[in-house]
Amino acid sequence: MAHGDADAGQLTPRSxxxxxxxxxxxxxxxxxxxxDVPLIRDALSELGAPGGPMDAQxxxxxxxxxxTDPAKSAHNPNNPTLTAGFTFLGxxxxxxxxxxxxxxxxxxxxxxxxxxxRIPALDLDSVYGGGPAVSPYLYDQNVDEGRxxxxxxxxxxxxxxxxxxxxxxxxxxxxxxxxxxxxxxNDENMMVAGLxxxxxxxxxxxxxxxxxxxxxxxxxxxxxxxxxRVVRWHYQWMVLHEFLPRTxxxxxxxxxxxxxxxxxDWRHNPYIPVEFxxxxxxxxxxxxxxxxxxxxxxxxxDLTQQFFALLFKPTATNQADPDDLRGGRRAPRRFIDxxxxxxxxxxxxxxNKKIDTxxxxxxxxxxxxxxxxxxxWRPGTSSATSPWRYRPARASPARCRSPQSxxxxxxxxxx
Ligand code: HEM
Numbered sequence: 001m002a003h004g005d006a007d008a009g010q011l012t013p014r015s016x017x018x019x020x021x022x023x024x025x026x027x028x029x030x031x032x033x034x035x036d037v038p039l040i041r042d043a044l045s046e047l048g049a050p051g052g053p054m055d056a057q058x059x060x061x062x063x064x065x066x067x068t069d070p071a072k073s074a075h076n077p078n079n080p081t082l083t084a085g086f087t088f089l090g091x092x093x094x095x096x097x098x099x100x101x102x103x104x105x106x107x108x109x110x111x112x113x114x115x116x117x118r119i120p121a122l123d124l125d126s127v128y129g130g131g132p133a134v135s136p137y138l139y140d141q142n143v144d145e146g147r148x149x150x151x152x153x154x155x156x157x158x159x160x161x162x163x164x165x166x167x168x169x170x171x172x173x174x175x176x177x178x179x180x181x182x183x184x185x186n187d188e189n190m191m192v193a194g195l196x197x198x199x200x201x202x203x204x205x206x207x208x209x210x211x212x213x214x215x216x217x218x219x220x221x222x223x224x225x226x227x228x229r230v231v232r233w234h235y236q237w238m239v240l241h242e243f244l245p246r247t248x249x250x251x252x253x254x255x256x257x258x259x260x261x262x263x264x265d266w267r268h269n270p271y272i273p274v275e276f277x278x279x280x281x282x283x284x285x286x287x288x289x290x291x292x293x294x295x296x297x298x299x300x301x302d303l304t305q306q307f308f309a310l311l312f313k314p315t316a317t318n319q320a321d322p323d324d325l326r327g328g329r330r331a332p333r334r335f336i337d338x339x340x341x342x343x344x345x346x347x348x349x350x351x352n353k354k355i356d357t358x359x360x361x362x363x364x365x366x367x368x369x370x371x372x373x374x375x376x377w378r379p380g381t382s383s384a385t386s387p388w389r390y391r392p393a394r395a396s397p398a399r400c401r402s403p404q405s406x407x408x409x410x411x412x413x414x415x
Contacts, residue, residue, distance in 0.1 A: 023098075026263055026273035050364040056290070058361040063291035063308045067350070075358055076289055081246045082352035084292065085341030088191035089243060090284040092199075095185045095192075096126045098277040118183075120272045122236050127199050128228065129182035137180050138172075148207050148224045150200035151180070157332030163296045168335035171197050177329055187327035189311060190294055194336035203231045289353050290360040294325055295337035300348075307333045311362045 034040050048054050056075035058066065066072050099118040119125050129135030132147045143149040151172040158168040171179040171193055179187035179196075186196040207227040214223055245253040264273065291310045299305040309324045316322035321331035339348040353360070 023274050023277065024266075024271040026275040050361070054357060054359055055364060056358040056360050058290040060290060060310060060313075060361060063310050064303055066289070066291040066310075067293060067308065068303075076360060077354045077356070078351040079287070079354045080351065082287070083341060083343055084289065084350045084352050085191070085195075085338065086243065086246065086352050087284060087287040087289075088189070088195055088341070090247070090287065091188075091192050092126075092186065092195045093122070093239065093243065094277075094281060094284065095183045096122055096124060098272045098281075099126075099183065099185070118272075120270045122232070122239055124199065124228075124232055124235060126183035126186060127181075127196065127203070132224070135182060138182060144220050147220050148211075148227075149204050152197060152200050152204075153330075155330055155332060155335060158335055161297055161332050162335070163298060163300060163337065169197060169201070170330050170335070171200075173330055179328070189327050190325045190334060190336055191292070191341065193327045194338070199231075199235075202234075203227060206230050206234075283355050285363060286355050286357070286359055287353050288360050288363060290362045292325060293337075293340050293350075295333070295335055296339075297333070311360070312366055313362070314365050 046052055051057065058075065059072055060066070095118070097118055097120050129138050132139045136146050138150060139146040140149045140151040152169045153172050154167050155170045156167075159165055162168055171181055171187060173179050178184075179193065181187060181196055185192075187193045207224065210227040210230060211223050214226065218226070240253075288311060291308060294307040294309060297305040297307055311325050313322065313324035316324050319329075321329060321334065338344070339346060340350045343349040
């Protein structure tokens with residue numbers, strides 16, 4: 001689905017302070033890198049075009065050799081400190097902090113209503129939703145009347161194609177395969193969907209442990225609240241002690257812990273700066289590799305039994321079980337074996353891609369959605385790290401009401 005359509009800066013109010021949930025600016029007085037003129041837009045469009053300088057120009061003919069043949073990773077150098085799974089952990093964290101679903105890609109947006117639908121804190125609202133009372137469809141109604149335990153579902157047929165012969169689990173889905181989760185973006189690809197599912201199951205296990213510890217002196221609601229606290233604290237510990245230092249470096253992470261924040265200032269409640277959501281935190285897009293080994297299938301050594309695939313393959317024909325790693329589907333082979341994504345000490349883990357100025361070629365055509373997105377998110381003048389920058393829709397009625405014949409010459413329409 002379309003998401004992340006926070007405007008890149010031009011339209012965002014220039015005040016530093018916002019009520020909770022809104023996007024704001026970290027550097028409200030900083031002048032733009034350049035005036036917004038057609039020449040600059042065209043130059044930047046070229047920079048971000050498929051085949052342009054930002055395109056890693058991967059040979060997408062074979063998802064296996066993209067991983068096993070180092071020559072094919074010349075444009076996707078390894079990151080020595082991060083393993084492959086950190087990309088999707090970073091994406092999962094993003095979805096916990098920032099979400100602007102209000103402006104569909106085809107609609108002009110009111111700048112005053114750019115609202116962040118995530119609480120800008122690492123509180124897992126992308127997992128818990130509004131809690132059992134407000135988001136009952138997330139919770140298993142057969143356990144404690146839906147007040148304590150997340151719903152997950154078995155993938156029929158998965159045991160026959162998994163290395164240990166055990167059935168694997170999936171996010172709960174409605175009859176049209178849409179995941180029943182608090183943030184739809186966490187079903188965008190199989191890896192981030194797997195992390196969402198891992199978090200659901202982690203909560204369920206913690207709930208059982210906490211319930212056993214606390215005993216019957218506490219209500220199920222109190223026990224749920226305690227389990228939620230334990231889950232959140234573990235998650236925050238992981239972000240602080242693993243994700244952050246490995247991503248920004250131990251020295252920088254320690255400096256923030258020792259000396260506090262230098263630029264992020266908020267008055268009533270924290271907000272998400274557009275410099276973060278539209279700019280800096282999109283660094284993760286450059287970490288995505290063109291292909292991954294989703295799982296080992298029935299063999300740890302025979303590559304033909306394993307599920308390798310491109311992250312996205314727009315030409316995949318089987319819509320029920322496409323030959324790529326997109327989310328939104330349930331089929332026997334659509335589950336993740338995490339050994340190549342995170343380090344379990346068994347020598348199977350694969351490195352992440354270095355954070356750099358290129359994007360894997362698969363990201364230049366995100367299954368149709370990005371064709372539209374790309375038209376409107378161009379390489380940015382206001383942020384050095386954002387691959388895309390918001391560009392209002394062409395000939396939007398809100399911007400120009402002239403007849404179509406006039407649009408080619410109108411400076412507003414022809415931009
Ligand atoms: C791995 C595959 C990923 C895919 C396919 C993906 C795709 C997208 C798409 C389509 C958008 C919305 C369109 C746009 O705003 O340009 C978006 C937004 C965004 N992405 Fe990613 N992304 C991925 C990973 C990541 C990672 C690893 C990070 C950070 C570590 C990240 C950070 C962001 C942020 C901050 C936004 C804006 C969110 C908002 O405010 O609503 N993404 N991504």
